[in-house]
Amino acid sequence: MKLVIISDTHGRHENLGILRGDILIHCGDFEQLFEQDNQAIRKIDAWFGRQEFKHILCIGGNHDLTLEKLVQIKEQPFENAIYLQDTEFVYEGVKFYGAPWVPDLSNHAFYANDLALDQAWAKVPRDVDVLVTHTPPVNILDVSSKGQRLGCASLSRRLQALNPRVHCFGHVHASAGTCVKRGTRYVNASYQPSTSAFEYEFVSRSGKSDPKSWWQKIRKLGAKQTSLSRATT
Numbered sequence: 001m002k003l004v005i006i007s008d009t010h011g012r013h014e015n016l017g018i019l020r021g022d023i024l025i026h027c028g029d030f031e032q033l034f035e036q037d038n039q040a041i042r043k044i045d046a047w048f049g050r051q052e053f054k055h056i057l058c059i060g061g062n063h064d065l066t067l068e069k070l071v072q073i074k075e076q077p078f079e080n081a082i083y084l085q086d087t088e089f090v091y092e093g094v095k096f097y098g099a100p101w102v103p104d105l106s107n108h109a110f111y112a113n114d115l116a117l118d119q120a121w122a123k124v125p126r127d128v129d130v131l132v133t134h135t136p137p138v139n140i141l142d143v144s145s146k147g148q149r150l151g152c153a154s155l156s157r158r159l160q161a162l163n164p165r166v167h168c169f170g171h172v173h174a175s176a177g178t179c180v181k182r183g184t185r186y187v188n189a190s191y192q193p194s195t196s197a198f199e200y201e202f203v204s205r206s207g208k209s210d211p212k213s214w215w216q217k218i219r220k221l222g223a224k225q226t227s228l229s230r231a232t233t
C-alpha cells in the first residue's frame with residue numbers, strides 16, 4: 001500500500017503536479033492565513049479531483065480559517081477527499097486517524113487549549129496505524145526557523161500510549177523531514193521546494209494482515225517528483 005503524504009501547501013499545490021498511489025494524505029494548511037481566499041477550498045478540492053489515488057484523506061491546519069467555518073455547517077466539506085476531524089478511516093486493514101488541533105495559537109483556526117488538546121488526543125484509538133495531525137508532537141521534527149520547539153506536549157504524552165506505524169504532520173515548515181523513534185516513522189511533510197511530498201509504502205512480505213509487522217520504505221519526492229533519496233526501516 002502506497003501512501004503519499006503532503007502538508008502546508010498554502011496555495012502551492014499545483015506545483016506538485018499529479019501524484020499517484022493508494023492513499024494521499026494532506027496534513028492541513030491549504031490556505032494562507034493573511035491572504036484569505038474564499039475559493040481556497042474549492043481550488044484544492046479541484047486539485048484533489050485530479051490526483052490518482054483510491055482515497056484522499058485530509059485534515060485542517062491553523063491557517064485554514066475558511067475550512068474551520070465550513071466544517072461547522074458541513075461535516076464533509078470536500079467532494080474529492082475525506083475530511084477527518086477526530087475520526088478514523090480504515091482501508092485494507094490499516095487504521096488511519098486524523099485531527100487538526102494546534103496548541104498555542106489562540107487566534108488561528110483549529111486552536112485548542114491544553115484541556116481540549118488532552119481531550120482530543122485521548123480519542124485517538126490505541127490501535128491506530130497511521131496518525132495524521134497538523135502539529136508535530138513536542139521534540140520531534142518541531143524546531144522552527146528561529147530555533148524554538150513548537151510541537152504539542154499533550155500529543156507527545158498521548159503518543160506514549162500509542163504505537164502508530166506512521167505519524168504524519170506538518171505545521172513547522174523548517175523541520176520538514178522524517179525520522180524513526182520507538183518503531184514509529186515520523187514524517188513532517190511541510191511543503192518545501194526541494195521536498196514537496198513523501199512517498200511511504202507498506203509491504204507485506206509474509207502475507208500477514210497486521211500492518212505492525214509490515215516492512216516499510218520511504219522516499220522524498222521533489223517538486224517535480226524527482227526521487228531525491230531512499231531509506232528503509
Ligand SMILES: [Zn+2]
Nearest residue numbers: 008029063171
Ligand atoms: Zn503552514
